[in-house]
Amino acid sequence: MAIDLGVQELIVLGDSDLLIRQAQGEWKTRDLKLLPYRQCVEDLSKRFMYIEFRYILRFHNDLADALATLASMLPYLGNTYITPLEIQVRDQHGCCNTVEAEPDEAEKIMNEVHAGGCGPRMNGYVLAKTILQAGYYWLTMERDCFHFVKKCHQCQSHGDLIHSPHSELHPMTAPWPFVAWGMDVIGPIEPKSSNGHRFILVAIDYFTKWVEAITFKAVTKKAVVDFVHSNIIYRFGIPKAIITDNAANINSYLMKEPTELWRQPTTISKRFSKGWFKALDNGMRSCFALLGYRTTMRTSIGATSYLLVYGTEAVIQAEVKIPSLRIIVEAEIEDTEWVKTRLEQLALIDEKRLTAVCFGQLYQQRMARAYNKKVHPRYFEVGQLVLKRILPHQEEAKGKFAQNWQGPYLIKEVLSKGALHLTDVEGKITGMIVNADSVKRYYI
Ligand SMILES: [Zn+2]
Numbered sequence: 001m002a003i004d005l006g007v008q009e010l011i012v013l014g015d016s017d018l019l020i021r022q023a024q025g026e027w028k029t030r031d032l033k034l035l036p037y038r039q040c041v042e043d044l045s046k047r048f049m050y051i052e053f054r055y056i057l058r059f060h061n062d063l064a065d066a067l068a069t070l071a072s073m074l075p076y077l078g079n080t081y082i083t084p085l086e087i088q089v090r091d092q093h094g095c096c097n098t099v100e101a102e103p104d105e106a107e108k109i110m111n112e113v114h115a116g117g118c119g120p121r122m123n124g125y126v127l128a129k130t131i132l133q134a135g136y137y138w139l140t141m142e143r144d145c146f147h148f149v150k151k152c153h154q155c156q157s158h159g160d161l162i163h164s165p166h167s168e169l170h171p172m173t174a175p176w177p178f179v180a181w182g183m184d185v186i187g188p189i190e191p192k193s194s195n196g197h198r199f200i201l202v203a204i205d206y207f208t209k210w211v212e213a214i215t216f217k218a219v220t221k222k223a224v225v226d227f228v229h230s231n232i233i234y235r236f237g238i239p240k241a242i243i244t245d246n247a248a249n250i251n252s253y254l255m256k257e258p259t260e261l262w263r264q265p266t267t268i269s270k271r272f273s274k275g276w277f278k279a280l281d282n283g284m285r286s287c288f289a290l291l292g293y294r295t296t297m298r299t300s301i302g303a304t305s306y307l308l309v310y311g312t313e314a315v316i317q318a319e320v321k322i323p324s325l326r327i328i329v330e331a332e333i334e335d336t337e338w339v340k341t342r343l344e345q346l347a348l349i350d351e352k353r354l355t356a357v358c359f360g361q362l363y364q365q366r367m368a369r370a371y372n373k374k375v376h377p378r379y380f381e382v383g384q385l386v387l388k389r390i391l392p393h394q395e396e397a398k399g400k401f402a403q404n405w406q407g408p409y410l411i412k413e414v415l416s417k418g419a420l421h422l423t424d425v426e427g428k429i430t431g432m433i434v435n436a437d438s439v440k441r442y443y444i
Pocket of ligand 1: 156
């Protein structure tokens with residue numbers, strides 16, 4: 001190659017002391033196999049004006065070593081023309097110079113690999129590894145990949161649900177019976193009951209845990225209004241608040257009429273404990289389920305709801321069949337004595353309620369302690385973009401493979417105790433109040 005390029009003076013560097021000395025003529029070549037090569041070197045040497053053979057240490061000769069390794073890997077077919085390689089010596093590590101990707105090229109590569117061309121959607125670390133395997137490298141590739149995946153809209157809207165609470169539990173207490181009710185609709189229930197009913201509308205008093213429930217075929221405005229009138233207001237008086245979750249069917253227009261009619265100050269949206277109504281789920285034998293619920297000791301109040309409402313325990317079926325002590329005693333006492341006993345029971349009801357309040361507060365503290373262990377604080381500020389979780393009752397909820405989050409929405413106001421006031425990006429939807437535990441940050 002040096003002859004082809006018209007080189008006149010040449011220094012040949014080699015890391016084999018034996019060959020260099022033989023080429024210099026200091027040592028004789030005795031191996032018969034090497035003699036033709038020696039002769040060839042001598043012939044070629046004559047074509048240069050000046051040629052020098054110089055010995056160097058092996059670690060100084062790594063470039064020639066690499067070339068020799070490469071050459072031995074390529075089949076050379078005699079007269080094939082091979083374009084000369086341009087070789088540069090750099091002071092950086094070899095792999096840093098393999099590919100110099102421009103910023104927009106890097107973006108293109110990440111986009112293509114992450115979009116599914118090279119397997120499923122992946123996290124930042126796997127994305128960087130996959131790109132590296134494909135033969136691309138740039139200095140900040142891992143950081144770039146992490147940022148790219150973090151901002152990917154598809155990955156964000158399909159992201160896993162967050163189950164850890166974002167803030168500590170704020171237990172609510174009701175000061176006296178029937179001041180606040182929690183209300184919810186259960187259903188649709190499959191299979192429906194024998195009379196075709198598929199929904200259960202339930203309300204529970206926050207103080208005594210007294211439960212009212214009815215079943216019906218469809219959630220209609222009339223059914224809800226009738227229920228609030230006849231089962232709550234006519235029986236227990238006008239409550240201060242009726243608390244519902246964010247379910248559209250009872251939180252929207254259905255509740256407006258009864259609340260306006262009775263000048264209710266507010267209905268508050270809050271998550272509502274659903275533990276108790278499991279007894280109602282099947283068969284809708286709601287009368288027995290309700291009686292059972294009302295006459296069972298509740299852990300949260302340390303008494304039965306019946307006792308807190310009426311000051312005495314209800315007579316259960318078994319007591320009638322096999323007369324209990326109080327049935328026997330009551331059958332024998334005079335009317336005046338019975339009235340006196342009943343009045344005494346009612347006079348003591350306040351003390352029982354007071355005990356229930358203390359019991360309830362201790363129970364709430366225990367619950368809050370257990371709940372607060374799982375809290376992972378997340379802080380939101382006005383102006384941040386967020387995604388809102390798609391709740392199961394929403395139209396957008398399309399099952400397991402559909403997206404879990406919708407948005408982005410803009411935080412307009414951060415309210416107390418973890419509530420957020422959201423608007424959409426164009427500002428069309430206003431007045432959307434959500435709990436911060438169903439919201440996560442959105443990155444662009
Ligand atoms: Zn993605």
